[in-house]
Amino acid sequence: MNIFDTTLLIAFFVLGVCLLLAAIRFAMGPSLLDRITAFDLIVANVIGIIVIYSKLTRDFELIDVALILSLFGFLGSISFTYYMLRRNN
Amino acid sequence: MDIDLEFVKEIISSAFILAGVFFMLVASIGLLRLPDFYTRMSAITKGATLGMGMIVIGIGVYFNDTEIMLKILAILFFTLITSPVAAHAITRTAIYKKVPLWKKTDLKEFQNYLQKRELDKDEVEDQLQKNSKRL
Numbered sequence: 001m002n003i004f005d006t007t008l009l010i011a012f013f014v015l016g017v018c019l020l021l022a023a024i025r026f027a028m029g030p031s032l033l034d035r036i037t038a039f040d041l042i043v044a045n046v047i048g049i050i051v052i053y054s055k056l057t058r059d060f061e062l063i064d065v066a067l068i069l070s071l072f073g074f075l076g077s078i079s080f081t082y083y084m085l086r087r088n089n
Numbered sequence: 090m091d092i093d094l095e096f097v098k099e100i101i102s103s104a105f106i107l108a109g110v111f112f113m114l115v116a117s118i119g120l121l122r123l124p125d126f127y128t129r130m131s132a133i134t135k136g137a138t139l140g141m142g143m144i145v146i147g148i149g150v151y152f153n154d155t156e157i158m159l160k161i162l163a164i165l166f167f168t169l170i171t172s173p174v175a176a177h178a179i180t181r182t183a184i185y186k187k188v189p190l191w192k193k194t195d196l197k198e199f200q201n202y203l204q205k206r207e208l209d210k211d212e213v214e215d216q217l218q219k220n221s222k223r224l
Contacts, residue, residue: 004151007103011110011144018117025120025129033183034126037133040175041120044137045113047164048144052106055148063160066145070164074171081182 008052015052019045036080043073098151105147112140125191126183134176138168 019042026038047066054062116136123129142165149161190196 002099004099004103007106011106014110014114018113021117021121031126031188033179033186033188034129036179037130038120041116041133041137044141048109048113048141051145051148055151060157063157067160067164070167071171074175077175078178081178084182085185
């Protein structure tokens with residue numbers, strides 16, 4: 001087992017811990033906006049995990065998934081805030 | 090003396106990925122531990138963008154392929170464009186929704202800004218009244 005594979009395993013483990021921490025904040029966040037920010041962090045985490053997984057399986061098509069996901073996370077948070085602002089007015 | 094280029098590539102890539110994972114972990118701990126919504130927002134926006142960018146660059150260096158590097162630069166470009174805009178929109182919504190601030194927050198400049206805006210609104214209304222009289 002060389003250095004690079006060890007690095008990827010460590011990265012997988014730590015990114016999993018990050019997902020767990022974000023999920024805790026997602027569950028207990030006092031306001032809806034806290035949950036939206038936690039969702040942002042989860043999307044960034046999942047992009048990192050997908051890119052590392054594409055190296056582990058040698059499946060290069062998965063990078064396209066990360067590309068699409070980086071746009072959809074933005075769309076999600078923007079639409080949430082838009083409808084939150086419109087609901088009172 | 091020969092230098093093993095594969096090994097050098099792996100070392101560079103590992104350094105990028107480990108640094109990115111470190112920043113991601115710092116952002117997650119900040120999200121969990123910081124006291125109010127606005128400080129958590131600042132932790133997420135900077136830490137997660139930098140961490141994800143460094144992980145993605147590390148994988149791009151490892152693959153050593155033009156097509157994959159182009160896709161990775163596209164991911165970086167979209168993230169660097171969209172992340173500040175999303176953070177600004179979310180924080181603006183929080184200000185309008187009056188999400189409570191931390192009690193130690195220094196609000197002096199913000200209140201000065203609000204007073205200035207009120208004054209500006211009065212001036213605008215004066216102008217409008219003058220204009221209506223003139224009409």
